[in-house]
Amino acid sequence: MISVKVLFITLSVLLCALITSNVTAQGAADRSSQQHSPHVHGEAELQAALDNDRLLLEFRSPAMNLVGFEHPPRDHRQQAAIERAGKLLSSPQARFTFPGTECRAIRVQVEQPYDHLRHTNDDRDNYQHEHEHEHEHEHEHEHDIEEHQQHTEFTARYLFHCHQSEKLTRIVTDLFSRFPGIRRIQASWVLPGSQGAATMTPSHSQLEVD
DSSP: OOOHHHHHHHHHHHHHHHHHSOSOHHHHHHHHHHHHOOOOTTEEEEEEEEETTEEEEEEEEEHHHHHSOOSOOOSHHHHHHHHHHHHHHTOHHHHEEOTTSEEEEEEEEEEOTTHHHHHHHHHTTHHHHHHHTHHHHHHHHHHHHHHTGGGOEEEEEEEEEEETGGGOOEEEEOHHHHOTTOOEEEEEEEETTEEEEEEEBTTBOEEEOO
C-alpha cells in the first residue's frame, strides 16, 4: 500500500504542475505575483489536487490576515491569537465541506509562525519581563522581526480520502467567516481531466472544480 508520505509527494507534484502550467493568462499572472509578494494583506491562497480517491488541499495565508500582526508575539494575548488560528486550521472537517461527495480528513499538517519562539519565551517567562525591560529588548525584537520575516505565514496541508471522488465538483470553506481579515483567496486546482484557477471571496466562498 502506498504510504501517506508518497501520496503527499505525488499530489505536491501535481500542484507544482498546475502552478507552472498556463491555466489562464490571468491565473498565471496571479500566481507569479503571489510568489514574489507572499505578504499581500487580505489575500490567501488555496491549492487542490485529486489523485484517485486522495484529495490534497494546501492553504497559505500571511499571518496578518489571521491574527492581525506579522511580528513575533509580544504578550500572551498575541501568542493566544496565533494558537487559536492554528487550532482552527487544524480542524479540516469544520473548515471544508464537499457537497455531492464525502471526504474524510486522514492527515493534517499546520505550520504556524514563531512556534519556535513560543518555547523559548515560555522557558524564561519572557512576556512578563518584556514590559519591565522594554528598552532592553527593543533591539532584540527588531532583530527577530528581520530574521524571521519569512516565517510570518500560516500553512495548512490536508489529505482527505474521498468517497466517490468522481462526484467532487465543489469545495466550500468557512475560512472567510473564521478569519475576517481574508478578503480574497486565490485558488487553483488539478483534477483528473481538468484544472483551473479562480478567486474566492466572502460572498462566493465555494470553489467550483468540475
